[in-house]
Amino acid sequence: MGDVIDVEEFGAGFTANPHPAYARLRERGPVHRVRLPAGDGYQETWLVVGPEEARAALTDPRLVKDTARIGQAFLDDQFIGKHLLTTDPPQHTRLRGLVSRAFTMRRVERLRPRIQQITDDLLDAMLPLGSADLVESFSYPLPITVICELLGVPDLDRAEFRRMSTEAVAPTSAASEQDAFTRLGAYLAELIEDKRSSGPSDDLLSDLIRTVTEDGDRLSAGELRGMAFVLLIAGHETTVNLITNAVYALLTHPDQLAALRADMSLVDGAVEETLRWEGPVENTTFRFAAEPVEIGGARIERGEPVLVGLTAVGRDTGRFPDADRFDIRRDTRGHLAFGHGIHHCLGAPLARLEARTALRTLLDRAPDLTLAGPAGPWLPGTLIRGVRHLPVRW
Template structure:
């Protein structure tokens, strides 16, 4: 019988810095039975912490994303609707095909001038102050504005959307999480109906409403709501924390910051190393063993939930030498910050674009940027890795 490891015993230190615990687990083996820390302390799951095992698990079709196959049901499925993160082939194949018809590389590349303008406008407002919370002043509003404009969310709704989104990805409790999902579902239904009744728009949500495959297939209301939810939440919460973590990493590694300032061609390397060293998604959402299987020599019974540790896998010394060292010259290819396999993040090109523009613009316009205190408000749970506040000065 595999020993159960209670991650809650590590206390708040685990939320602030889980990497020593993951290293401890990797030293014991690539797969463990764990109890989640608060607010998920009543949940037991298998946790994959080794790089090779995580990569294989991400591509293993025996690990299902659709919990309904096993008779399970969760808030996002009940209230929001079906989306890519909770679908398996052939449904996943169909949904991804319909979305990628509109969420194209060309559409993302065309956003670059607008992303640059948003970054400049935010810094125009921030720089005269001399100090600020980087999250509130820059890292949060930039991707929030981009994704809301991309999907066609009215500006007047964005503060409401931010509050709902934060509670969904880092819930403070089951009651508030349920309320957030309920209100989010109601809001998205209203937004989609408004767009259906309005003249056609060229935003992504309007395009998804109208898109039709060659065989006449279209997204249903539940699927539209689910896809809008996924694109809105995953499309900005992750990028907020990618930008924040990149700045925090550079400011706490002055040699790396100096290297980047001296050679801006290292910018892509800085983004990729941040994704590896402190990526915004700590662990995947749940998968479920559709049949008995073995991962890294550990037997997983049918029906059991499985989490795949992206943050742990990306600090596995078997894949990356000196994995705890932040090095923007490192060849970080092979990191799994965006996943692997059929569920590889659809928004990866947009996240990279925003992070590159945000970092370059911030460093160019703030040559003496420095921390103005410790980061605070580490996000609860084991899904999103990041902080609510990063005080900086210049």
């Protein structure tokens, strides 16, 4: 892939603030070959930063997720199993249909009182301290507790799981990434076997193990591992950073914080604006050209990787005037923070419910909430957008 643009040429500090570099790319055109930081190295890929081109790429069947179709294999395939983020139709359609039977809006809505209770319990423990790392005390334990209870995961070693999951989605090195996937694969296999042997129970993972279609189709062992991986990892990592990014955005924009405190009906707007302005997923996972594809005037050859820049599209000034301004009253329709097309995030309703509950309750119970120091560091890589720590006091 010649003529590659190194995004770090646009200035230092890309990981902490990639938005100026993405703006420069949008000025140059909708699709580029780029070199992005990745753990302890770099990765070269096509990056789609134009909004219309992004929507087209997200629905183009020639851009595939299953690397076997181009003769490659990723760590997911080796240690986890096929899942929603690594398959295409008809396999993806089948898998999504099976999980959709269990992961329903009704089940999510039934979680509302429990999400509120978990939120209150966390704040009961945190608020008497006067200050805390919001990530450690609130943003992480809330969604991990919810998803573990939803799946029926008993007594998870959350500190260890946090290290594994974060390393899987924001690796610091190739070796540590492989180690994380190896350990996650072993953990999920043991978890599923324990579920099978413990008898019937009313949780999502048990439902997935029992789910059988009218023609007898069911999830294989590898597919169960893959489904548990997606639900457990994606089901909390994105929400951790959605909550943290929302609080950080509000605390660094006092006018918007004041507006929300004055009218808590704006909480939905605050969540959606965070998704647009500093969403928890910076770029999609990889797609690959199964045949030569032209997008935005760029010819992408068979086998070449493609990322869709969700963060870059969220700051597009053509769609969102004054796009670098954080405005919770903005019309955010059209943001792609949860993706688009057949890979649109299955857990979007749950993430929104958790984020709204977290913001509303935190701001109500901590009226003097403010930053207690600098946030950071920002997570490495260009998949997950968020900080490891957010010190706050009240």
